[in-house]
Amino acid sequence: MAIYVHAFRHVAEAMKLPRVVVTRHPIGRALGAPGDIERQREVLSRAFQLLQNANAGASLVELDGPYRTARGI
Amino acid sequence: MRMAALDAWYSLAEADWRSTFRLGWGIGKDCCWLMSEMSESFEEFKDSFSYGSRSDLAFKFLKRLDEEQAAAFLLELLHRLGDAVDDGSAESLVQLVYEFQARAYSGPSGQRAPEFQDAPFAPLLRPLKQARLGLVTSTGHFVEGDDPQPFGVESMTQEEATRRILDFLRSAAQLSVIPSGTPSDGLRVRHGGYDIRGAQKDPNVVFPLDRLREFAAEGAFGSLAERAYSFVGATSHLRLVRETGPSWVERFKQDQLDAVLLVPA
Numbered sequence: 603m604a605i606y607v608h609a610f611r612h613v614a615e616a617m618k619l620p621r622v623v624v625t626r627h628p629i630g631r632a633l634g635a636p637g638d639i640e641r642q643r644e645v646l647s648r649a650f651q652l653l654q655n656a657n658a659g660a661s662l663v664e665l666d667g668p669y670r671t672a673r674g675i
Numbered sequence: 676m677r678m679a680a681l682d683a684w685y686s687l688a689e690a691d692w693r694s695t696f697r698l699g700w701g702i703g704k705d706c707c708w709l710m711s712e713m714s715e716s717f718e719e720f721k722d723s724f725s726y727g728s729r730s731d732l733a734f735k736f737l738k739r740l741d742e743e744q745a746a747a748f749l750l751e752l753l754h755r756l757g758d759a760v761d762d763g764s765a766e767s768l769v770q771l772v773y774e775f776q777a778r779a780y781s782g783p784s785g786q787r788a789p790e791f792q793d794a795p796f797a798p799l800l801r802p803l804k805q806a807r808l809g810l811v812t813s814t815g816h817f818v819e820g821d822d823p824q825p826f827g828v829e830s831m832t833q834e835e836a837t838r839r840i841l842d843f844l845r846s847a848a849q850l851s852v853i854p855s856g857t858p859s860d861g862l863r864v865r866h867g868g869y870d871i872r873g874a875q876k877d878p879n880v881v882f883p884l885d886r887l888r889e890f891a892a893e894g895a896f897g898s899l900a901e902r903a904y905s906f907v908g909a910t911s912h913l914r915l916v917r918e919t920g921p922s923w924v925e926r927f928k929q930d931q932l933d934a935v936l937l938v939p940a
Contacts, residue, residue: 603934603935603936603937604936604937604938604939605936605937605938606939607776608773608777609736609773609776609777609779609780609781609786610780610781610786610939611781612781612785612786612788613786613788616788616789616790616791617788617789617790617791618791618792618793618794618795620794620795620796620797626773627773628733628769628772628773628776628873629736629776629780629869629870630733630869630870630871630872630873630874630880630881630940631873631880631881632880632881632938632939633879633880633881633883633886633938634879634880635873635877635880636873636876636877636879636880637876637877639879639886642879642880642883642886643886643889643890646883646886646887646890646936647895649936650803650890650895650896653799653803653806653934654799654802654803656796657796657798658794658796659793659794659795659796660794668766668770668773669769669770669773670766671765671766671769
């Protein structure tokens with residue numbers, strides 16, 4: 603299972619990776635903003651679901667929700 | 676507001692041209708070459724953020740935009756910055772960067788990838804709650820005190836890694852082994868291909884070892900492998916496919932993993 607930012611979704615699709623979670627985050631922050639534990643856990647939870655439930659290669663889901671900047675980091 | 680930002684941009688461009696002209700004129704006609712040395716096209720300006728005189732990995736995507744798109748990005752950035760002066764919110768600025776990054780890398784001048792016809796699939800052979808998971812990233816992480824020392828350089832800085840990006844792209848990747856118990860403040864990151872500032876503040880943005888430890892402790896999956904791995908993804912992909920990758924797979928097999936989380940930089 604792999605986690606890609608949206609800018610490189612087409613790369614994951616071209617390579618037909620088995621299981622991919624795509625996030626609408628800036629490059630270099632695939633799981634979320636620094637300190638945004640809630641979002642980081644949400645992304646990982648979705649990856650675990652895909653790991654369990656996918657039944658064919660090139661399974662890709664794109665997470666809704668924008669990148670949230672976290673304060674106090 | 677949008678027109679105000681446009682006006683400001685044109686005024687700035689005009690002021691730059693005037694100061695360049697006056698400097699050249701003041702030096703005299705025998706030094707007219709200096710004017711041409713100092714003048715810079717907009718294309719050169721936007722491209723300079725990608726390993727050029729204004730190198731900034733957060734904005735190297737500007738080089739992949741055409742001039743019209745890059746100008747539209749800068750105008751809108753200034754416009755939203757004007758709003759941020761009053762509302763203090765950076766959200767719309769970040770959203771704009773995200774949108775133009777996506778446009779730059781998925782557009783005609785964007786990142787290309789090898790096309791594969793088949794879609795390999797390996798089913799998870801045991802329930803997630805019994806599965807052993809590993810972490811492999813191409814984000815350039817390593818443990819403090821265990822620097823991979825690329826090209827034999829001790830304590831290479833991020834700036835040097837950025838300057839030597841072509842050396843990295845020609846060389847075989849080095850795999851850093853990271854014990855899964857490593858605390859966040861024991862991790863270091865260096866990668867000349869992407870903006871590492873987020874990863875420096877919190878490794879979990881691309882190397883989610885803390886989060887995986889938490890999930891393992893909560894019983895979301897069976898166990899976390901004893902070792903995680905990271906390398907600099909800006910590397911010779913030919914060597915990665917033919918040499919280093921296959922040898923790494925043998926190592927990963929020894930860890931008896933049921934699944935691996937991959938995070939590209």
